[in-house]
Amino acid sequence: MTAEINAYQRVAGEAIFEIGKRLKHVKENDLAHGEFQRWCEDEAKVPYRQANRFMKVVDEVPIEKMTTSSHLGLNALYEIATLPPAERDQPHTIPSSGETKTVDEMTVRELREVKQALKVAREENVVTIRHRCRIYLMVYLYYMKSQRSSRNPNLTATILSRDRKRR
Incomplete structure (x- = not known):
């Protein structure tokens, strides 16, 4: 049978x-x-x-x-x-049970849980990257401001007054 x-x-x-x-x-x-x-x-x-x-x-x-x-x-x-192709051959930890399985060993519910966890992780990674980009941009702008102000002291006053007006 x-x-x-x-x-x-x-x-x-x-x-x-x-x-x-x-x-x-x-x-x-x-x-x-x-x-x-x-x-x-x-x-x-x-x-x-x-x-x-x-x-x-x-x-x-x-x-x-x-x-x-x-x-x-x-x-x-x-x-x-x-699933993303890179994730299909790897074992994954199922969030609700903590078990580690390959995708062909999982139930549909477990596959959906893993996909949701992967999506959340990707979104968090994107947020982290955006945050880093903003920080790098702020540092770059601060650097450029300081470079301009060392060459032209009046430029610093102009930039600062523009910043105050915007707030």
Whole structure:
């Protein structure tokens, strides 16, 4: 019985990739621009959003990973496909449990948690970079002010008076 279950899981996983390949082929080769959504829903009876997920998995999950990922469902594969490429092969710590797992060992909920944590970390990094840029700009402007004032003492008074008026 276990062998049968594993075989059906493998078939189901492979079907995700095959469906995605065929949807992508139809979209790129068989339909005029703008017809794909109608075709998906009316002809193929596949919701448009789900069709896009199938195609995203085909585009982003390498074929050699298919055999190791064939036990995963469409939602888990889609979450993996939408991770930044550099993050797909690394183990991650799941924020809610503290466990470290690779992406193919995680549930959909765990994948979403990890993606959210990565997004927050990226946003914090961007804020830090912006803050550093502002500091560097302020230091540069202060330096330029001091350079000008040493050459022209009246310029310092002009700059300071402009700064006071702005406040």
